[in-house]
Amino acid sequence: MLTIRKRDASGTTAKEADHQPRVVVGEDGGVLGCAFSGTWTTRTVALVDAEMRKIEQRSGFQTLALDLSHIEKMDTAGAWVIDRLVSAFEKQGVKITMQGQSEVASILLGAVGDAVRREPDSGIVGPPNIIIRGLEAVGRRVYEMRDDFLAAMNILGATIRGAQMKLGRGHAVNPAAIFNQMDRMGVGAIPVVVLMSAIVGAIVAQQGAYQLSYFGADIFVVDLVGVLILRELGVLMTAIMIAGRSGSAITAEIGSMKMREEVDALKVIGLNPIGVLVFPRLVALVIALPCLTIIANFAALGGGIAAAWLYSDIAPAAFIDRLRVAIDLSTIFAGLIKAPFMAMIIGTIASVEGMKVGGSAESLGQHVTASVVKSIFVVIILDGLFAMFYAAIEF
Numbered sequence: 001m002l003t004i005r006k007r008d009a010s011g012t013t014a015k016e017a018d019h020q021p022r023v024v025v026g027e028d029g030g031v032l033g034c035a036f037s038g039t040w041t042t043r044t045v046a047l048v049d050a051e052m053r054k055i056e057q058r059s060g061f062q063t064l065a066l067d068l069s070h071i072e073k074m075d076t077a078g079a080w081v082i083d084r085l086v087s088a089f090e091k092q093g094v095k096i097t098m099q100g101q102s103e104v105a106s107i108l109l110g111a112v113g114d115a116v117r118r119e120p121d122s123g124i125v126g127p128p129n130i131i132i133r134g135l136e137a138v139g140r141r142v143y144e145m146r147d148d149f150l151a152a153m154n155i156l157g158a159t160i161r162g163a164q165m166k167l168g169r170g171h172a173v174n175p176a177a178i179f180n181q182m183d184r185m186g187v188g189a190i191p192v193v194v195l196m197s198a199i200v201g202a203i204v205a206q207q208g209a210y211q212l213s214y215f216g217a218d219i220f221v222v223d224l225v226g227v228l229i230l231r232e233l234g235v236l237m238t239a240i241m242i243a244g245r246s247g248s249a250i251t252a253e254i255g256s257m258k259m260r261e262e263v264d265a266l267k268v269i270g271l272n273p274i275g276v277l278v279f280p281r282l283v284a285l286v287i288a289l290p291c292l293t294i295i296a297n298f299a300a301l302g303g304g305i306a307a308a309w310l311y312s313d314i315a316p317a318a319f320i321d322r323l324r325v326a327i328d329l330s331t332i333f334a335g336l337i338k339a340p341f342m343a344m345i346i347g348t349i350a351s352v353e354g355m356k357v358g359g360s361a362e363s364l365g366q367h368v369t370a371s372v373v374k375s376i377f378v379v380i381i382l383d384g385l386f387a388m389f390y391a392a393i394e395f
Contacts, residue, residue, distance in 0.1 A: 019039045021047055036071050039073045040077075049081060069100025152349065174280070181280050194299040200300055213312070231334045234300055243376050254354025285343040286344060290343075334386075342382060
């Protein structure tokens, strides 16, 4: 290593000169030596930037020897300037030797060098083709489904464990909260459920009577309406309406509390947020959805009776007599059994999306939309699985 004598900077005091970055350069026998000293930080590195660029332009030697033993302080800006010098000579095939660096300097130089060398040398890389982008999107959705499933299982487990089944104020479960949610999600939803179900029942009866009239089998519209409403459409339409009405409300309520850090406040005061926020809503949904399904079934059958009477001249008494023959208890329970499971799915997905809300209104809107879409999608999938299960066991 070359022995290079340090020179004081002119125009400054000795104390100021000691903290300024310096570069002393010497060349001997094909070896270019650079000794660095002083403070190499963001505030001071600009003083030697021009000198370092001049050194980068030199040529005609085989080895670059760097001495970092006199550097007092270094941050990423100083490490980047030194690494830029090293990279410039490495491209020329010059051998690099380095000595005297501290542990911090070694870490910074290594990190900066790795970051610089990860950058592509061939310019801007174009986007992948449409097949790669499609596969990437599918992969991301699969990972999101996995994360949502794990979060849902965590919600269910924390709900069961954190509820503690204790009554009264000050505990994790308050009966008043459950009854309040039942009033909002159940009683408050009766008008829209009755209206929509009656309309759907009337449409099914009208379309069925129109098609069956070609075969002179108008009376069988009763079988069509009874079986279709009680087994499938009653519970499915009710679940979809509850997902859009109550599921979005659950996500918005929990999400807004998450934005205002009220969920963190519950943790600070020693309460389980899942038990306080999610448990009452899940219990209310599990109770309210089967009750709403029963109401929806009656409303849809009422709409079917009115449509059959007006369109096919089937009297209400004849409709009810035929309905007794067309259905039995298994037809009724085939639909009602699905209701608690659909309620759990709607409440769990809505709670998961609410807990994922960030700190912006945009995030709240995105997760409310995702809650409704995912709930409806999973409810329809569950209904199909129940249909296949019932067919397999001949129920």
